[in-house]
Amino acid sequence: MQMQGNYFFKTSVALVILSFLWLLFIPSFAPTLWANQLHTPLLDFMFNWCSFLGEWPLISFSIAFAIIRQPKLGIWFGVCFLLELFIVQGLKFGLNEPRPIQELGNALFEVPGNPIAAWKSFPSGHTAGAFTALGFFAVICRNRSVEILYVTLAALVAFSRLYLGQHYLHDVAAGICIAMLVWLVFRFGHTRFSLLNNLSW
Numbered sequence: 001m002q003m004q005g006n007y008f009f010k011t012s013v014a015l016v017i018l019s020f021l022w023l024l025f026i027p028s029f030a031p032t033l034w035a036n037q038l039h040t041p042l043l044d045f046m047f048n049w050c051s052f053l054g055e056w057p058l059i060s061f062s063i064a065f066a067i068i069r070q071p072k073l074g075i076w077f078g079v080c081f082l083l084e085l086f087i088v089q090g091l092k093f094g095l096n097e098p099r100p101i102q103e104l105g106n107a108l109f110e111v112p113g114n115p116i117a118a119w120k121s122f123p124s125g126h127t128a129g130a131f132t133a134l135g136f137f138a139v140i141c142r143n144r145s146v147e148i149l150y151v152t153l154a155a156l157v158a159f160s161r162l163y164l165g166q167h168y169l170h171d172v173a174a175g176i177c178i179a180m181l182v183w184l185v186f187r188f189g190h191t192r193f194s195l196l197n198n199l200s201w
Contacts, residue, residue: 008138008151009183012131012176015155019173031169032100035162036108044111047160051114054126054157058133066136076189077136084132084182085125088175092120100165108165116165124167127175130157132182139186 022031059081067074099121101108110116134150141147158176161167 005135005138005141005147005183007144007147008135008154009180011151012135012154012180015158016173016176016180019169023169028168028170029100029103032162032165032167033104033107035159036165038163039109039111043163047156047163048111048114050153050156050160051126051164051166053153054130054160056129059129062133062136077186080182080186080189081129081132083185084128084178087178087181088123088125088128091123091174092125095122096120097122097171100168104165111164114164114166121167122171123174123178124158124161124171125175126161127154127158127167127172128178128182130154131176131179135179135183136186139183 063074063078063081065074066077096119098119099117101116101118108116131154134154138147138150141150158172161172162169
């Protein structure tokens with residue numbers, strides 16, 4: 001079966017390019033400070049939940065879905081997620097980059113229920129996880145409207161990391177890049193072992 005998801009992945013690449021183009025002309029802290037200052041009680045609630053979804057719920061659901069629908073696919077997808085986790089955590093612990101709070105201090109608003117971390121900023125694990133999980137659903141989706149919903153939700157998770165003051169824009173862009181790398185590995189498995197036979201929704 002031919003893989004779907006072209007719209008999701010072209011949009012993801014465009015988001016990365018736009019992010020780095022933007023960072024050529026503005027200070028790295030500016031997008032985080034701008035997004036964080038948009039806060040309202042409703043947006044606080046919404047982006048808290050977006051950030052939460054980008055952690056384990058989306059990852060767990062996508063792997064469980066894959067295993068239930070096709071065990072070989074689920075196992076391979078789980079391996080791909082381990083690769084994503086290894087890359088993200090390796091970079092976080094290896095680089096131990098300071099988070100925006102170190103640079104912006106009291107200028108950042110701390111959203112209730114989401115204390116701002118101080119270190120391990122690069123890359124954004126929530127973003128990498130969300131784009132990996134939702135990219136998987138985009139790959140097996142045959143409905144363009146639903147695929148647009150997936151990439152929109154992934155982008156909201158990424159934006160939530162800026163809104164909550166947890167990451168710089170380049171952290172988020174790097175998270176998307178890692179997800180794209182994992183997708184290429186996933187695609188290799190599909191091509192080599194035909195894992196997506198008759199699987200779509």
